[in-house]
Amino acid sequence: MENVALKYAKYHLSKTHGFCTEVPGLFDLKDLKPHISILKDLKNFDPSSISSLPMQQGIESLSYNELELSCLVHTTLNYLYYWHNLDKPNTVIPLNLAQPTMQISKLLDRPPMLTMVSSQLYNWDYIDPNKGFHPDNTKVVFSFTGTRDEDYFFTGANYIEYLGSPGINSIMELETAQNNPEEMKKHLENIAKCIFSLRSGLELVRKNIDPDVFYHKIRRGLKGFDKGVIFEGQEPVTMMLMGTTPTQTPLFKVFDAFLGICHDDEYLTQTELFMKKQHRELLRDIRNRDVKKMKENVKKFDLKDDWNRIIVELCEYRKIHTGVAVRNIIKPSGQSLEKGTGGSNIVQYLARITKTTMANMM
Numbered sequence: 001m002e003n004v005a006l007k008y009a010k011y012h013l014s015k016t017h018g019f020c021t022e023v024p025g026l027f028d029l030k031d032l033k034p035h036i037s038i039l040k041d042l043k044n045f046d047p048s049s050i051s052s053l054p055m056q057q058g059i060e061s062l063s064y065n066e067l068e069l070s071c072l073v074h075t076t077l078n079y080l081y082y083w084h085n086l087d088k089p090n091t092v093i094p095l096n097l098a099q100p101t102m103q104i105s106k107l108l109d110r111p112p113m114l115t116m117v118s119s120q121l122y123n124w125d126y127i128d129p130n131k132g133f134h135p136d137n138t139k140v141v142f143s144f145t146g147t148r149d150e151d152y153f154f155t156g157a158n159y160i161e162y163l164g165s166p167g168i169n170s171i172m173e174l175e176t177a178q179n180n181p182e183e184m185k186k187h188l189e190n191i192a193k194c195i196f197s198l199r200s201g202l203e204l205v206r207k208n209i210d211p212d213v214f215y216h217k218i219r220r221g222l223k224g225f226d227k228g229v230i231f232e233g234q235e236p237v238t239m240m241l242m243g244t245t246p247t248q249t250p251l252f253k254v255f256d257a258f259l260g261i262c263h264d265d266e267y268l269t270q271t272e273l274f275m276k277k278q279h280r281e282l283l284r285d286i287r288n289r290d291v292k293k294m295k296e297n298v299k300k301f302d303l304k305d306d307w308n309r310i311i312v313e314l315c316e317y318r319k320i321h322t323g324v325a326v327r328n329i330i331k332p333s334g335q336s337l338e339k340g341t342g343g344s345n346i347v348q349y350l351a352r353i354t355k356t357t358m359a360n361m362m
């Protein structure tokens with residue numbers, strides 16, 4: 001049987017922090033010093049400064065964390081360059097950024113775009129290193145707006161992944177515990193409890209983000225390259241490059257996969273390509289489990305109530321999240337039909353996701 005620690009390492013999963021990194025990422029690399037100094041002074045960002053940046057060399061021999069830092073730095077600079085002028089984006093990313101970006105993208109097996117992996121998982125640090133892992137004590141390192149609201153948006157997402165770890169641990173253990181009714185019951189209860197606990201993470205996000213700051217400032221940093229993009233000197237990118245969005249986070253995708261819930265939604269499927277490769281692999285392996293057999297065991301061992309409790313918690317969480325979306329997008333926009341990053345009516349879209357979840361009650 002595969003060693004548990006190896007399995008967690010293979011999927012870049014932590015027993016204590018789930019899909020979130022246990023420690024802050026790297027924020028310094030000799031070859032990236034000029035790039036990083038631009039990112040530390042965004043108020044004075046001048047797109048013409050990009051052309052004088054040296055092209056990063058030796059990417060193929062970087063450690064994993066150095067590669068993630070290189071990805072964060074390059075995709076953030078590309079973003080700033082592209083969207084410097086919102087009315088007329090710079091759609092050609094210059095060669096000195098384009099070439100390393102494409103090389104990093106191939107090595108990480110992610111699209112050449114700023115994603116939640118970079119903005120959230122590899123862009124946080126402690127405020128006070130002697131205090132705990134909590135949004136009140138964590139911040140983003142390269143921040144578009146320099147606001148605490150932006151900190152809470154990303155570190156809140158980190159914290160939700162962290163709170164999700166007991167549920168993910170149970171999902172991992174359930175792979176081999178399905179013939180043991182006591183074990184199965186314990187894990188199903190754990191998952192429901194865990195999903196309930198996620199509400200506290202979402203509440204921190206709700207409480208600490210001013211909707212006007214989110215709508216008018218933070219959202220500016222979440223755009224896709226929707227006017228097309230050319231990476232100078234590189235093979236054309238044929239896919240749509242969406243912007244950073246929490247829909248790319250793995251936790252709910254894995255809960256859904258474990259329960260056999262399929263939303264049959266093109267946009268959600270597209271977001272999976274922007275996840276970390278190792279997290280995509282876990283998602284694929286959970287989807288390959290025999291859900292039908294698990295549901296038969298749930299019925300056989302009289303665990304239907306425990307199963308349904310998970311579904312109810314998931315729906316309740318999703319309803320609360322819809323409230324957060326309404327508060328931060330629809331209200332400040334003043335338009336009830338405001339569209340989300342997925343391009344559809346937000347309330348209808350999220351209600352459909354909740355409805356598909358509810359349809360999986362036994």
Ligand code: HEM
Pocket residue numbers: 153156157158160205209214245246247248249252253318321324325326328329339340341342343344346349350353
């Ligand atoms: C200001 C805070 C937030 C706003 C305004 C917001 C808004 C939205 C919107 C509009 C959607 C619909 C899809 C789209 O158009 O992009 C969505 C979906 C989603 N959001 Fe959020 N969101 C927020 C915070 C979060 C956080 C902190 C997380 C957790 C990490 C999260 C996770 C998700 C997920 C997983 C989906 C996909 C639907 C689902 O699985 O239920 N969101 N969000």
